């Protein structure tokens with residue numbers, strides 16, 4: 445086991461940021477912490493990287509206790525915090541050299557590990573970090589978090605604010621790092637990224653809603669789910685919400701995801717109702733639940 449978390453709680457004054465959180469993460473696993481802003485993800489990262497003490501509970505990272513063995517943990521983990529963590533006035537190369545030096549290593553010594561990522565920013569090695577694009581900053585921050593060859597990598601919302609192409613590239617890089625045996629704990633508010641993890645923990649208000657593989661989590665969705673579209677989306681949402689039999693109504697891309705309370709739900713009856721309420725071009729078709737649907741359903745309970 446690479447990370448063991450047992451009953452960790454943390455409060456800030458009256459705010460309960462983490463409430464009795466437990467999870468186990470295997471060696472070499474790509475594990476996602478999925479939850480909205482304020483769910484407690486950063487607090488958990490800070491505890492696991494020994495920057496913050498929990499109020500209750502215990503955890504080990506790479507076999508080291510987060511309190512007793514904090515020095516060893518700092519040596520063996522890489523942490524890419526949510527906000528840009530580099531020195532804006534240092535160049536790309538100077539940033540990387542700085543991180544290598546504080547860990548007592550050199551760029552050459554561990555170049556193999558970062559090569560894939562670093563070659564993409566190497567042409568800009570003399571540019572100041574502050575002048576890089578979002579995607580390039582993220583690649584540099586990941587290179588810096590990896591330069592001392594960590595056993596465990598913590599990535600706090602690494603793709604927030606990054607364009608979709610760079611996000612995709614970033615996840616491909618993570619998969620390649622995972623193949624090298626590094627355990628990766630990554631947080632994201634993007635539900636589509638959750639599907640790329642081996643296992644995910646859905647987290648809200650400091651509590652775990654569910655832990656499983658992404659495939660198993662969507663299978664747990666309790667009801668048939670329908671994509672509904674019409675000529676006026678705003679009116680459609682309003683009328684679905686006032687329909688006597690609705691269970692849930694949730695905007696999803698260009699459609700509305702709808703579930704009904706009845707077991708014998710008939711889409712024709714719903715179509716008739718929407719027509720009498722003035723909607724046109726109505727289409728209703730069954731669809732598959734996504735992680736986002738499951739999250740919304742669990743969050744309601």
Ligand SMILES: Nc1ncnc2c1ncn2[C@@H]1O[C@H](COP(=O)(O)OP(=O)(O)OP(=O)(O)O)[C@@H](O)[C@H]1O
Pocket residue numbers: 456457459460461479480481482483484485486487488601
């Ligand atoms: N230093 C602090 N003092 C007081 N409250 C805090 C502090 N840090 C975090 N919180 C509160 O604790 C809760 C969890 O915050 P945390 O930053 O861990 O969540 P998060 O999931 O990482 O969200 P975000 O993406 O917004 O950082 C939130 O309600 C937040 O407002």
